[in-house]
Amino acid sequence: MALADTIRSLREAFASFPWMDPHTHIDAAHPAARGLDDILLYHMAVSDLYAAGCPNGSRVPEDRSADEAHRRLSGAVPFLPKVRNTFISWGVRIILEDLYDWREPVTPENWRKLDAIIAERARDTAWPREILKRAGIARTGTELWRGRDGSCDDWLQYSLEWAFFSRTQWGQPDIPLFELERTWNESEPGQPIPVTFDRKTAPRLEKTIQRVEDVHEAVRHYCARIPYGRVLATATHLSTDIDYSTPDDAAMDEALRKRDCATDRERDLYASYITNLFLSELEKHAHEIVFQFSIGAESLPFETASRLNQRTLGQLAELVARYPRLRFMCFLASRHGNQALCTIARELPNFSLAGYWWHNFFPGAIRQVMEERLDMLPANKQIGFFSDAYCVDWAYAKAKMVRALMAEVFAAPIERGQYTENDAIAIAKAILFDSARDLLGMRAPAHSPEAKRI
Numbered sequence: 001m002a003l004a005d006t007i008r009s010l011r012e013a014f015a016s017f018p019w020m021d022p023h024t025h026i027d028a029a030h031p032a033a034r035g036l037d038d039i040l041l042y043h044m045a046v047s048d049l050y051a052a053g054c055p056n057g058s059r060v061p062e063d064r065s066a067d068e069a070h071r072r073l074s075g076a077v078p079f080l081p082k083v084r085n086t087f088i089s090w091g092v093r094i095i096l097e098d099l100y101d102w103r104e105p106v107t108p109e110n111w112r113k114l115d116a117i118i119a120e121r122a123r124d125t126a127w128p129r130e131i132l133k134r135a136g137i138a139r140t141g142t143e144l145w146r147g148r149d150g151s152c153d154d155w156l157q158y159s160l161e162w163a164f165f166s167r168t169q170w171g172q173p174d175i176p177l178f179e180l181e182r183t184w185n186e187s188e189p190g191q192p193i194p195v196t197f198d199r200k201t202a203p204r205l206e207k208t209i210q211r212v213e214d215v216h217e218a219v220r221h222y223c224a225r226i227p228y229g230r231v232l233a234t235a236t237h238l239s240t241d242i243d244y245s246t247p248d249d250a251a252m253d254e255a256l257r258k259r260d261c262a263t264d265r266e267r268d269l270y271a272s273y274i275t276n277l278f279l280s281e282l283e284k285h286a287h288e289i290v291f292q293f294s295i296g297a298e299s300l301p302f303e304t305a306s307r308l309n310q311r312t313l314g315q316l317a318e319l320v321a322r323y324p325r326l327r328f329m330c331f332l333a334s335r336h337g338n339q340a341l342c343t344i345a346r347e348l349p350n351f352s353l354a355g356y357w358w359h360n361f362f363p364g365a366i367r368q369v370m371e372e373r374l375d376m377l378p379a380n381k382q383i384g385f386f387s388d389a390y391c392v393d394w395a396y397a398k399a400k401m402v403r404a405l406m407a408e409v410f411a412a413p414i415e416r417g418q419y420t421e422n423d424a425i426a427i428a429k430a431i432l433f434d435s436a437r438d439l440l441g442m443r444a445p446a447h448s449p450e451a452k453r454i
Contacts, residue, residue, distance in 0.1 A: 006414055006421065010407035013425045018138035018444070020436035021395055022354060023159070023235065023292075023331065023386040026142045027062070028152040031128035033393045036115040037069040039095050040106070041076060042394055044088045044361065047303065052082035057302065059196070062390075070115075077111050087362050091397040098400075099131060099393060128392045129155065135396040138433070139442050141386070144231055145191050157442055159292060160226055161235035162189045165274040168239040169197055170299045173267035174259050176274050177209050178202075184209075184218035188225055195299055211256065212249050215274060223281040226289070232440045233292035233329065234282075238275075240298055240308045243268045244315040246276060279323050286325040290440055296334030297358050306359035308334035317344045320351045329439065331357035331386075335365040342376040352439055354383035361388070361398070363405055370409045374427070380438060384431030 001009070033039050041049075041060045050057025054076050060069065083089050096102040100121065102114055121127050132140070132155060144158040163183045169175040178199070183189075185205050209215055238244075247255070247269045255262070255269040262270075282291060295316070296308040320328045328351045332338060345351045356369045373382045385402050389395040410424040419427070436442040 003411055003415060006411045007407045009421065010410050010424060010428075011403055013421075014403045014406060014428055014432075015136055017429050017433065018136055019385055019399060019432045020139050020141075020383075020442050021137045021385065021387050021389075021399070022141040022383060022436045022440055022442060023388055024140055024142045024395060025146065025388070025390045026140060026156070026392060026395070027146040027390075028148040028150075028156065029146075030122070031152060031392050032122050032131060033095075033118050033391045034122050035066070035069055035119045036106075036111060037064070037073055038391050039092060039118070039393055040080075041069075041072055042088075042390060044358070045083075045092060046076075048083040048086050048088050049076050049079045052079045054079045059194075070112075073111055073115065074108070077106055077108050080106055087401070091394065091401055094397040094400055095393045098134070099396065128152075131392040131396050135392070135399045137395060137399060138444050139436075140392075140395065141232065141440070141442065143192075143235065144189055144227070154445060158231045159233045159235040160189055160231045160289075161192050163222065164192065164237050165278060166239055166242055166244075166271040167195070167237040168241050168267065168299050169195070169199075170301050172199055173262040173264055174270065176267065176270040177256075177259065180215065180218045180222070180274055181205050181208050183222050186225075189227070195304055196302075209256065212253050215252065215277065219274065219277045219281060222278070223285075226285075228285050228288040231289065232442065233290035235292055235294075237294045237297075238312070238316065239271075240295065240312040242271045243311070244275070244319060245269070245272045247273045275319075276322075279319070279326060283323045283326040286327065290327045290329050291323075292329040292331070292354075292440075294331040294333065294357055296332050296337055296360075304358075306334045308332075308337045310340075313337060313340045313344070317348065320344070320348050324350055326350060327439070328352070329354055329383075331355060332369070333358040333360050335360055335368060338369050338372050339376075342372055345377055345381050352381045352383070352435075353377070355386040355388075357386075357388060366402065366405050367409055370406065371412075374409070374413070379427055379430035380435055382431055383435045383439065384428070 037060055043059050046057060046059060056072060056075055060072055100117055106114060139157060140155055141157050141159055143161040147156060147158055163179045165176050165179055184207050209218060251269055252273040255266045258266050282289065296306055297304040298307045330341060330353050332341060341353055345353055353373060356366045360369060387395040387398040389398060413419045414421055414424055
């Protein structure tokens with residue numbers, strides 16, 4: 001069979017069985033795109049447009065008004081011709097063509113018509129499930145607070161994205177303390193703060209951390225409010241700018257006294273102390289939850305960039321080994337770190353890898369990540385896909401984009417005799433469905449054939 005025929009056959013095969021989508025930000029209150037802005041101004045698409053000269057590169061607020069959405073679209077649409085070449089723009093076209101039957105360029109003259117078409121479809125409560133059916137996605141993971149009233153629990157499962165104890169914020173060296181304090185003042189898990197968070201807008205907190213004992217109490221408070229059994233995993237981040245260590249109480253106490261004039265050194269101590277304390281508490285629930293985290297996207301004054309230090313990779317391995325009963329799962333946004341993470345996953349039984357996150361969601365990086373993981377790791381140590389989508393429209397597009405690339409990647413070992421085509425299909429099923437079930441506990445819907453097979 002010619003290579004092109006093999007690729008075509010694999011694409012069809014990979015579309016014939018269901019996938020899991022373990023990590024998204026899809027909201028039960030508006031799971032499908034509410035308008036053109038949810039498609040065209042998805043944060044990765046906004047970065048394309050900003051790079052092309054669009055004057056506003058910030059994320060569109062999720063609670064945006066229709067007027068705000070239209071203002072942002074008016075400013076962005078003129079720059080669409082300049083980004084037509086990008087991978088993310090292909091995703092936009094997939095959504096518009098496949099889901100809304102829109103096949104002409106989006107222009108300043110016609111975008112309002114398209115926006116109205118999308119808004120009309122969003123009013124159909126069956127539309128999100130129809131999109132997922134077309135995408136072949138059996139189950140989707142999202143943030144706990146986005147489950148709202150439970151109306152989408154038949155296809156959503158949840159992770160806890162509440163606080164980021166080891167994520168830096170630009171120019172805020174005490175941010176690990178603030179993240180912990182913020183949750184200490186909340187009675188139940190809520191929304192996280194964004195990577196572009198402005199502390200000046202934060203309300204005054206009633207309880208603040210003054211002593212090491214406060215840190216312990218706040219971590220206990222946090223862990224006691226995790227709804228084990230309802231959430232499958234955490235969703236957090238390990239910043240590469242942090243020098244991870246194991247500070248004792250005395251070192252933390254000294255760092256707390258310096259909070260008003262804290263530097264990066266104190267930030268690293270805060271993050272290290274809280275993270276180790278949190279993981280030691282979480283390990284008590286090792287059979288109930290996975291410590292899922294991202295790495296390789298670092299804050300800048302405007303957004304993030306792909307950065308990962310070699311030092312961080314070594315410290316990560318030490319951290320994972322320190323808590324052997326707790327399962328760790330990593331999302332990577334830095335292309336060069338993949339080989340090292342594969343070697344770590346080969347030697348640490350409690351460490352696995354998932355997908356290609358954020359700055360890695362481009363063809364060259366996706367191919368490299370897939371190829372290295374397929375050659376270096378067992379299928380049950382890797383999850384082959386997650387969309388990171390904010391609406392099901394983007395989950396559909398990303399699944400189709402990955403399916404095309406995955407067919408190309410799997411065709412090469414078939415061509416060289418490493419796999420048969422049946423091998424390739426079985427391996428793809430394992431990393432696209434089985435691994436999310438076995439590593440995270442994601443469930444197929446009760447009516448599906450996969451549920452009957454379990």
